Amino acid sequence: MGIGLKNLLNPLDAVKYLFKKPHTIRLPYEPKVIANRYRGIHVNDWDLCVGCGNCARICTCQAITMVPVEGIEPKPGSTNLRPKVDYGKCSFCGQCVDVCPTGSLKLSKNFNLVSPNREDYVFIPSKEWDSGPGTGWESDLEYSILNFERVEMPERPPEERRKDFEPVILGFSEEQAVVEGMRCLGCALCMDGCPTRMFIPQYIEAITDGDYEKSLKIFYVNNPLPEICGTVCTHRCEDACVYSKRGQPVQIRYLKGFGASRIDDRAKVLGTKIGTKRGRVAVIGAGPAGFTVSYYLRREGFDVTIFEALPVPGGMMRVGIPRYRLSQKILDREIGFITSLGVEIKYNTRIGRDIKLSQLLKEFDAVFLGVGFHRGIKMGIPGEDGEGVMQAVDFLRKVNLGEEVKIGKRVLVVGGGDVAMDATRTPLRLGAEEVILSYRRREVDMPASEEEIKEAKEEGVIFMTQTLPIEVLRDSKGKVTGVKYVRTRMEDQGPGRRPRPVPIMEETFIFEVDTVIEAIGQEPDYSLIEEEIREKLTFDRNGKRVVVDENGMTSVEGLFAGGDIVNYRGDIISAVADAVKAAKGIARYIEGK
Amino acid sequence: MNGEMEILEKVKRAFGDRIETAPKRERQAEIRVPLELLHPLIGYLKAQGFGHLATISCVDWIEEGEFELVYHLWSYERRFHLLVKTRIDRENPTVETIIPIFRIAETYERELHEMFGIDFPGNPNLTPFLLEDWDGPPPMRRDFDTRKYVEEKYGMVDLTKELWERQEPILEGENGED
């Protein structure tokens, strides 16, 4: 290509820009509009942040460290650590924001940090640099690196399962367990939620690796009933899981059940070694607390004898929880392993009637009391006494022991807890046509767990919330014909307090039922303890629960206690936690004697 | 697809069963060859149209005590990429240079010499390349720890501590006690 006049003159064309406005300098000055997605300096909402430490672990420049902050109270599900960022190392990539489970960490639109002091570049971000919602690089459920949805446990369809007592849940397959277990981030906030502090991230890792034997060993460090807990636990760990803040928590309970169900021969994995310590311990009550304390004491080498009033072991697990929630097979397997170590059980032996507590305290080196709350609380309304009205605990016990129970066609259950849910679903399986649940507060106030409420509704239980029974109506022969009730309205009690239900007495209605089951609560029966010992025991303010020290020992020398009669949560895992503590206390006490 | 498998068949026929081939993805396959057949194979492949040597990589399989050298060859006509792999001993790594076949290999071999410590007899330019005044071992080897080297040479303390401590369970059989 040759050179012509055109090539010499063309460049002069650029002179036209002399008369145009420059596009790089804005006159009059306007500051540059920063894009909404700009990745600038960190911003952290301390109220939402739980201190899980995932931002610190994913940071590729290792710029974030978790430090304790004064003035923040740690509680289950939320620590007092907050991230501290070193801006000499941070590369502003935003991966910490994308991995934050609660969405509290954000990158703001600000990038101007000028200071002559080196210390000003390392600080704990708070909300001070925030430019408002919708600005900066924010966490989003859709674009987050984490998966907030869990694998749902497959269940039998309601029409099929309401007819029999076979288990409702079908259990995870291995693939589902691996997919669900891989979601666990290892932050260990769940351990603070578990009353007995099971080593949850470690056993989830073992289960996803397929190492079920290792997971079993991790369970038994502080819980000898893993498969039972893995089916019916109240899962306080899941409530503390970081995923529960914005999504669905990891299925810790069912993963534990899956892992425990994979081992048939526990003796082979855990061994049957018995220690060499000497001593005799009596345990009253073959429930979760009783079996736990027996297991750990027996492993140390002590001789343990359990005294149980009923003809079957298991306590509330056996006679309180229906078989469609917790199958007999699981109970037999777990209890069978504990008894195979040499724990002796004396059935049909009621303390106070067959043998006195003072006798036990003399003959044994220590006594553990784990009798639970087996007596139902009565409503106290007219017409209550007589045939056709029963306590839920008695009803469930009779059903679970195979005794005959008279249930009519239309059943009313009063209450709102898990026991009430069990009491509504069991009559359906025994042939009742209609089951009504009456609860004096709203559904959102019900203490029962969400799965149980959902399953009860699916099976056809009719929920009548904000109703309060006031009288049981009987005919001339004494049979129950109905229950008179009023509606209630919720009265606000002020901030931080539960609203109170106030009955509207002006109008009354009638439930047309022929059976009434009361499930408004349980209380203990301390008649097994003699007068002299009962006077020496310290009870709490309500008089229902026994006070124990940090070793699990009551104010009576050599008498330890645990389970529902000690703790306020009333579930299996709390009983296990009390018993683990008491086992250590009993061992120390006997050695010190 | 047919054209790709055809070249693998040809190579197998020419070199017998001392080499192994495996397809990788579309337009890519690997050939594993013992060290003595490396030069004949590369020369043969260049004659078959694989005229572009993209790079020479080295992977340190320290558990097996071997380096794996990968020669990446691309053919413009066939649109096919071959990974020619060979294993050499890690203690005394020596590979004859392929400069007579591909002149550009001089720079690739120079980098491997510096980073992994592999000797290429016949290469006239195995001089320091990327590392200035380097006095340590070949840094890309797996047994070279960057943090430790920095601490020893410059006396710098590693300021990143454990981010937080997680309680670990004591299992039976590990300490003898439950």
Place this chain on the structure above:
Amino acid sequence: MERIEHFEYFIGPQHPGVTGNMSYHLWARGDEIIKMVSSVGYLHRGFEKLMEYRLWIQNVPMVPRICVPEPDVNETLYAMGVERLAGLEVPERAQYIRVLVLELARLAAYLFYFGGVAGALGLYTIPQWATGDRDYILDLFEELTGGRVYHIYITPGGVRRDLPPGFREKVKKVLKHLRERLSDYDRLFFDNALFIKRTKGVAVMTKEYALEMGVTGPNLRATGFRYDVRRGDPYLVYPKLEFDIPVTGDGDNYSRIMQRRLEFEESIRIIEQVLDMMPEGPVITKLPNPFRWKIEKNDVYVRVESSKGEFGYYIVSDGSEKPRRIHVRGPSYTHGIQVAQEMAVGLRIADVPVFLFSLDICPPDIER
């Protein structure tokens, strides 16, 4: 009087006549170069070693820093490699967005290139124009990804966020502006007598030499060999897009520079097609838990056409959470060291910067 045989010059590492931080050692007799030796190593940060210590997803912010003018190529290569190894599917919308980002990065890199070459020739208006126009593209990147130079936007599984509202119109506005400016660039630079006289016939590279020395990209196409990785080893959605591969056959400085000017127009064409053809849908596939994601033992080589040539990654995994080996093959590896050294012999001193700039050598991707 002593007869001086030759002078020794050092150009670089901080020198306006060199394309980045690398240095050349010249021996010149009079005005003619008799020997040149390159010296790299000023930018070696040890990325390949650092990447072996990090989890798969922690490498995503490290990777764009390997090539400074065009960081998206590295992100795309890393994402493509990991997706191949792990068997991940990328949603289609994400692939279109990746093409959009890559082509915008190519435009920005070419503008940088024009500025560099013109600066080496002494036409200092063009670098000012080019940097200003490149800023429009950086503004677009700031809208889309949150960062101006290092985007950290393309990740294994897709892209990190969707297009913000109103983005299409903004891109179209910028493309319109660039098209108008291209005619201004033509009149001031590409049709300038000075440019033609100084670059025609200088530093001729033959096709055989280029193929023998492993030169790829626009430098190879400038010698007359019509080859582009986007057609040769296609990736993303390039098979569905229409674009030509221009070839200027002379192989001298002039060809190389005009080659990129022709490809600039093709890139604008590609971006317009992408904006019209982009489907709706998700933009990312969820990865498994990043702290425990293991990829089984395998290795793969992936390549992408960057503005400088063929960029390649060889990724090896050994079944653990961290990569075993990531080998980065930069395009300037071949033409930055051996080709530049051999072809500089016989040039005049004043032509050396123009020659180096016309090759578009990028020291960060030689040294990583």
